[in-house]
Amino acid sequence: MRKIMTGVLGAALAACASTVWAGTLDNVKAKGTLTCGTNPATAGFSVPDNDGKWTGFVVDYCRAVAAGVLGDATKVKFIPLNAKDRFTALQSGEIDILAHNATWTSSRDTSLGIIFAGTYFYDGQGFMVRKSENIKSAKDLDGASICVSQGTTTELNLADYFRSNGMTFSAVGFADEEAVIKAYEEGRCDVFSADTSSLNAARIRMDNADDSVVLPEIISKEPLGPAVRQGDDQWLNIAKWTLNVMLAAEEFGVTSKNVDEMKNSDNPNIRRLLGVEGSFGKDVGLGETWSQDIIKQVGNYSEIFERSIGKESPLKIERGVNALWNAGGLQYAPPIR
Amino acid sequence: MVDISQPAHLRRAFSIYDKKVRAIIYQAGLAVSLAVIVAAIATQTVSNMRQRGIPLTFDFWNQTAGFQINQTLIPYDTLSSYGQAFWVGVANTLLVSACGIVLATVIGFLIGISRLSNNWIAAKVATSYVEVIRNIPLLLQLLFWYNAVLKPLPAPKASIALPGGIYLNNRGIILPAVEFHAGAGLVGMAIVAAVAFTIAFSAYASGVQKRTGKQLPVLAVGLLLLAGLPLAAYVAAGSPWSFTYPELRGFNFRGGQQIYPEFAALLIGLSVYTASFIAEIVRGGIQAVSKGQTEAAHALGLPQGKTLRLVVVPQAFRIIIPPLTSQYLNLIKNSSLAVFIGYPDLVQVFAGSVLNQTGAAVQVMAITLAVYLVISLITSAAMNAFNLRFALVER
Numbered sequence: 044m045r046k047i048m049t050g051v052l053g054a055a056l057a058a059c060a061s062t063v064w065a066g067t068l069d070n071v072k073a074k075g076t077l078t079c080g081t082n083p084a085t086a087g088f089s090v091p092d093n094d095g096k097w098t099g100f101v102v103d104y105c106r107a108v109a110a111g112v113l114g115d116a117t118k119v120k121f122i123p124l125n126a127k128d129r130f131t132a133l134q135s136g137e138i139d140i141l142a143h144n145a146t147w148t149s150s151r152d153t154s155l156g157i158i159f160a161g162t163y164f165y166d167g168q169g170f171m172v173r174k175s176e177n178i179k180s181a182k183d184l185d186g187a188s189i190c191v192s193q194g195t196t197t198e199l200n201l202a203d204y205f206r207s208n209g210m211t212f213s214a215v216g217f218a219d220e221e222a223v224i225k226a227y228e229e230g231r232c233d234v235f236s237a238d239t240s241s242l243n244a245a246r247i248r249m250d251n252a253d254d255s256v257v258l259p260e261i262i263s264k265e266p267l268g269p270a271v272r273q274g275d276d277q278w279l280n281i282a283k284w285t286l287n288v289m290l291a292a293e294e295f296g297v298t299s300k301n302v303d304e305m306k307n308s309d310n311p312n313i314r315r316l317l318g319v320e321g322s323f324g325k326d327v328g329l330g331e332t333w334s335q336d337i338i339k340q341v342g343n344y345s346e347i348f349e350r351s352i353g354k355e356s357p358l359k360i361e362r363g364v365n366a367l368w369n370a371g372g373l374q375y376a377p378p379i380r
Numbered sequence: 381m382v383d384i385s386q387p388a389h390l391r392r393a394f395s396i397y398d399k400k401v402r403a404i405i406y407q408a409g410l411a412v413s414l415a416v417i418v419a420a421i422a423t424q425t426v427s428n429m430r431q432r433g434i435p436l437t438f439d440f441w442n443q444t445a446g447f448q449i450n451q452t453l454i455p456y457d458t459l460s461s462y463g464q465a466f467w468v469g470v471a472n473t474l475l476v477s478a479c480g481i482v483l484a485t486v487i488g489f490l491i492g493i494s495r496l497s498n499n500w501i502a503a504k505v506a507t508s509y510v511e512v513i514r515n516i517p518l519l520l521q522l523l524f525w526y527n528a529v530l531k532p533l534p535a536p537k538a539s540i541a542l543p544g545g546i547y548l549n550n551r552g553i554i555l556p557a558v559e560f561h562a563g564a565g566l567v568g569m570a571i572v573a574a575v576a577f578t579i580a581f582s583a584y585a586s587g588v589q590k591r592t593g594k595q596l597p598v599l600a601v602g603l604l605l606l607a608g609l610p611l612a613a614y615v616a617a618g619s620p621w622s623f624t625y626p627e628l629r630g631f632n633f634r635g636g637q638q639i640y641p642e643f644a645a646l647l648i649g650l651s652v653y654t655a656s657f658i659a660e661i662v663r664g665g666i667q668a669v670s671k672g673q674t675e676a677a678h679a680l681g682l683p684q685g686k687t688l689r690l691v692v693v694p695q696a697f698r699i700i701i702p703p704l705t706s707q708y709l710n711l712i713k714n715s716s717l718a719v720f721i722g723y724p725d726l727v728q729v730f731a732g733s734v735l736n737q738t739g740a741a742v743q744v745m746a747i748t749l750a751v752y753l754v755i756s757l758i759t760s761a762a763m764n765a766f767n768l769r770f771a772l773v774e775r
Contacts, residue, residue: 127736134434134741155739156432176631186630188450188551193728194736198447202458213551213632214448215642217722218732226722229530230550231641233631273432 067139067271067278068112068328076118079105080138083123084220086244087352087360088144088164097121100351101142104163104269107341108140108285111333116340127194127218130155133270140282141270144238146196151270160282162268165364165373167261168200169239171246174256176233181260185210190223190232192216197237200263224249238265240352240360247357277328284327288334290376291316292343294367299342302335315379323379344374425742440738441466447733449724451640462734469729470751476646476725477712477755483651484711485704488658495663506659513656519717521653526645526721533641536632545625551632553639556623563617570613577609578602642723646715654711658704665700666692697770705763709756716752726751 071077081089081101089099102121110116122138126145133141134156144166145151147159170189172178181204191198193216205212215232217223224245227235235242235255242257249255271282292298295313297305306319314320317335324331341347344367352360366372395401429436441463448458453471456464494506513521530550534540539549545556578601585596614620626636669692677687718725719732726748735744 127732130736130739131741134432134739151739154435156429156434184631186632186634188632193732198733199737202446202448206458212448213450215450215722216447216724216728216733218719218728222720222722226530229527230535231530 067275068281071112071139075113076120077105077109077112078120078122078137078139079108080122080124080129080132080141080143081105082125082129082143082220084224085144085241086248087356087358088240088244089121089142091121091123098351100347101144101163101267101269103341103347103351104286104289105140105142107289107337107347108282110336110340111285111288111329112281114330114332114336116336125219126192130157130270133157133272136272139271139278143270144241144267145270146238146265147268147270148196156273157270158273158279159268159270160279161286162266162373163286164240164267166238166240166265166267168197168236168263168265169242169261170258171227171235171242171255172233172258173254175254178258181258181262182208182210184212184234186212187233188213188215188231189234189236190215190217190227191236192220192223193218195237196263196265201236204262220245238267240267243358243360280327281329285337286344287376287379288316288337289342289344289347290367290374291379292334292338293345294369294376297338297343298346299339302338306335312379321380429742434742435740436742438740438743440734440740440743443738445734445737447737449729451643451724462738465734466726466730466747469724469726472724472729473712473715473718473726473751474755476643476650476715476718476723479647480650480654480711480715481708483647484654484658484707487651487655488707489662491655491659492662493666495659496666510656510659513652514660518649518653518714519720522645522649522717522721525649525652526641529641529645529648536628539628539633545623545636547626547633547636550641551638552641552644554626554633555637555639556625557635557637559622559624561620561622563620566617567610567613567620570609571606574605574609578605581605640723642718642721645721646718646723646725650711650714653714654707657707657710661700661703661707662696665696668699669695694770698767701763701767701770705760705767708759708763712755712759713752 079102081097083089083091085099087099089097089102091097097119105119105121106116109119122132124132124138124141124143126143129141129143129145130151132138141157142163144164145159146166147162151157152159170181170184172184178184184205189201189212191201191214198214198216201212201214212234215226217226220237220241223235223237226232228249228251235245237245239257239261246252246255246257269282269286271279291312292302295305295310295316297313297316302317305313306317308314311320315323317338318324318331318333322331324333327333342350348362348365349355352358353362362370362372364373366374368375396405426436442461445460445462445465446458447465449456449465449468451472452468453475454464454467456468491506491509494502495510497503497506533548533550536549536551539547539554541547547554581596581601582598585598589595624635626633628634673691673695674687677691682690715725716727719728722728731744731748735741738744
């Protein structure tokens with residue numbers, strides 16, 4: 044009996060060791076689905092509807108990765124994660140890619156065993172207060188109780204901001220973003236602080252959305268992006284270039300509607316992007332049509348932005364710094380050649 | 381022990397067919413394979429973590445934490461270290477556990493005794509309490525209390541003012557803060573002395589009673605000592621403390637001492653829940669004392685109160701204490717549900733913010749587990765010592 048037990052345990056250990064160290068791409072192909080960790084509570088960015096179907100801006104990013112890798116944007120399994128557990132889930136291999144509203148920072152890039160693959164949304168931290176408080180500026184928040192998500196950069200920026208402005212505050216932290224919003228709504232806190240995208244997303248879901256206002260100050264840089272495990276460069280490239288494909292498609296006017304016509308374009312940039320010329324797909328380790336699949340099934344950056352969080356959505360977020368580089372923004376895809 | 385089942389010339393020094401030798405071999409084999417499994421898991425973890433570039437050191441302990449915690453029993457600010465944040469969490473866990481154990485015991489004993497009461501209403505109320513509370517998951521109860529505490533209370537600007545400079549609002553209870561001046565130590569010493577004298581006097585009195593049967597006025601002397609000595613010291617030291625009263629400025633009250641709603645909700649939730657189990661243990665303990673004991677005490681002419689105090693309760697305690705210990709341990713461990721209502725206990729602060737900000741999941745979880753283990757073992761040891769005292773009474 045003991046011999047059998049030891050044997051089984053040994054085999055289990057060996058199995059763990061081997062599955063963990065195969066390339067993520069091979070794993071995903073073998074499973075036939077992409078496992079994507081995301082936030083279940085930010086309207087417009089990632090949220091499941093009543094039927095359990097996920098929608099939103101970062102959800103579309105995951106669908107784009109699935110379209111590129113598996114040729115089918117629907118083959119994604121979404122794992123809801125709160126801010127506190129998200130990096131551990133990625134480290135431990137529970138998910139293939141983290142598409143959360145996680146800020147890209149130096150320490151996360153270097154000391155967690157994970158690496159960020161780019162920035163899909165340039166954000167900044169802000170404050171939401173009740174209109175009845177008559178607060179016009181974040182400088183008037185001295186002594187406030189502030190509801191905040193634990194394990195976020197928000198938590199750290201708050202401490203920095205109040206200390207450097209010589210003000211005090213009292214933090215009430217929750218692991219779960221839903222709990223943070225609820226506590227603010229019930230009056231436990233004077234202020235709800237998070238990335239402004241999350242503030243706006245939370246506000247439109249509140250019962251009394253018009254009672255609250257987001258203050259004008261942005262107190263931090265919050266580049267939000269997807270992250271993967273360190274040590275798998277091929278997978279990092281796929282995560283990085285999926286985003287770049289969507290940005291380049293917007294830049295060259297390729298959309299989900301016109302992608303088939305665009306294959307006949309004379310523009311060499313477009314021909315290389317769509318894999319008609321050159322070996323883009325093969326170089327990243329995927330099929331020749333991977334970029335076409337992304338654009339056709341999910342869309343270019345502008346399409347996913349506008350339908351989830353921009354003009355066509357209830358959030359109505361302006362492109363602002365998230366416009367393309369040639370339109371006054373920061374979004375810039377390196378050349379595909 | 382010498383094996384005398386066989387004559388000496390037939391006994392061999394060492395044999396694989398010897399039952400004892402085989403047992404030792406089996407035990408050794410089991411120990412070795414266990415050690416191998418543990419070592420394999422540890423090496424695999426370490427090497428996996430190293431390959432993924434996850435640090436496996438405790439360097440983070442002295443680094444600046446940079447986040448804020450609202451309830452801190454020990455000095456902590458945003459420039460303190462992760463290690464200091466750990467101690468803040470431990471202190472908050474101990475605070476809520478200690479208060480919870482006291483409160484749960486009081487409520488539990490009251491309810492347990494009420495269930496046995498001859499008063500029909502008291503007995504039925506106690507029964508419904510036990511049946512309702514112990515059958516609802518604790519987490520739901522905590523969320524209920526948190527919202528029940530929060531919802532009806534007004535915002536700070538519309539605080540309910542209670543007598544004595546106490547305010548109640550949805551940020552908690554704000555009490556006047558006590559400021560100690562020189563001479564406060566004298567009052568402290570007076571209290572200690574009063575307690576010591578009272579204990580000594582009651583010991584002396586019971587000695588006198590045993591020898592002569594005379595009863596000394598222990599209660600009156602004790603009360604006089606406990607009230608008189610500190611009061612005299614207070615006057616002698618010239619009122620050595622003062623209160624600073626909270627006042628509403630800006631968003632909230634400044635000055636004063638705040639009891640946070642998270643703490644209140646967690647304390648009430650844990651106490652009420654655990655009390656329902658303690659009540660059953662108490663009832664069972666009392667009912668387990670044979671009826672003949674009560675009848676014998678009555679036959680000796682002891683009144684009802686003394687029967688309970690001198691005959692039933694000491695015997696019931698022997699039965700109550702061991703299961704009571706496990707309820708205390710449950711309460712301590714359940715306090716980790718604090719994380720769901722934002723109370724900064726060990727799990728919320730250390731296994732929450734610290735784990736996430738440092739990424740040191742393995743180290744942080746190992747420390748957290750060790751802390752709960754140590755707290756539980758200490759509690760258990762203390763209760764066992766207490767139990768031993770009662771067990772010795774048995775004849």
